[in-house]
Amino acid sequence: MAPTKMKMSKDEETKKKRKGTGFTRLCSLSPQLQEFVGEPEMARTEVVKKLWAYIKEKDLQDPNNRRNIKCDKMLHSIFRVDTINMFQMNKALSKHIWPLESEEDSPIDRRPPVKKQRRQKDEDTEKSKPKAKQKKGGTTGFLIPLQLSEAFVKFLGTGETTLSRSDAVKRIWDYIKQNQLQDPSDKRRILCDEKLKELFDVDFFNGFSVSKYLTAHLTKVEQ
Numbered sequence: 001m002a003p004t005k006m007k008m009s010k011d012e013e014t015k016k017k018r019k020g021t022g023f024t025r026l027c028s029l030s031p032q033l034q035e036f037v038g039e040p041e042m043a044r045t046e047v048v049k050k051l052w053a054y055i056k057e058k059d060l061q062d063p064n065n066r067r068n069i070k071c072d073k074m075l076h077s078i079f080r081v082d083t084i085n086m087f088q089m090n091k092a093l094s095k096h097i098w099p100l101e102s103e104e105d106s107p108i109d110r111r112p113p114v115k116k117q118r119r120q121k122d123e124d125t126e127k128s129k130p131k132a133k134q135k136k137g138g139t140t141g142f143l144i145p146l147q148l149s150e151a152f153v154k155f156l157g158t159g160e161t162t163l164s165r166s167d168a169v170k171r172i173w174d175y176i177k178q179n180q181l182q183d184p185s186d187k188r189r190i191l192c193d194e195k196l197k198e199l200f201d202v203d204f205f206n207g208f209s210v211s212k213y214l215t216a217h218l219t220k221v222e223q
Contacts, residue, residue, distance in 0.1 A: 028208045030096035031173055032078045038165030040211040044097055051089070145221055152217040155199045162221060165211065172210050182207070 026041045034040055037050050055061060055069055062068035067085050069075070076082065079092050145162040153161055156171060163171070176182060176190055183189035188207045190196075197203060200213045 026100055027097045028100050030098075031207055031210075033096045034208070034211055035166060035170045035173060036074060036078060038169055038211055040208045041100065044093070047093065047097065048090070146218040147221050149217040149219075151199055152214075155195060163218075165214070165218060168214050168218060169211050172214065176207075 024043045024045055026043055028041055029037065029039070029047070033042075033047065036054075037047060042050075054074070058072060060070045060072060060075070062070060062083070067087075069084050069086070069089065071079055071082055071084060075084075078096065079089065084092065143164045143166060145164055146168070148156070148161055148163060148168070152168070153159075175196070179193060181191050181193060181196065183191055183204075189204060190207055190210075191204050192200065192202060199217070202213075205213065
């Protein structure tokens, strides 16, 4: 008699589905890729898909050889070259995509337990919401304008009330670099000054988490 296969619990199935396998497994992204896709974690296949959507939207393929890509300012910040072919691009992405960090590396939250639980609940609710399908020929997801929270508007100090997720991540990284908030011993670790601490309510965090911390400050613009 054949042995009975043990069924996974719903939590195990959900966890396995979220992590994925192989090229569909969620990975940590470099700060440059975070600025581009507006997310701290993404499967390699999704990153490649977004890159090609951007390349086609901006018409960056060389008309004489479609395998060659002309790098605009955004792509140049990632690949550091003026032109790149699709094979070189795939190889270069390996420098920007890494296995997910362990939970031990997660940033320490200094807020009281009750507030922390509320924030976790909000994040879980946000994750459970189905992602809207991208409309054909429309603006790609990471370029859609989002409403900024009052705290984020105050942080920016420019009077802007909407930004795309990609631009929002970029603004945070610009601020981090301008104020030299990266830990000299580990550039991935961000040491918050008073202004950044007021926005994110933590003393320090991992650079891969910028987009995650911004989630509470970005909402869909009401039509």
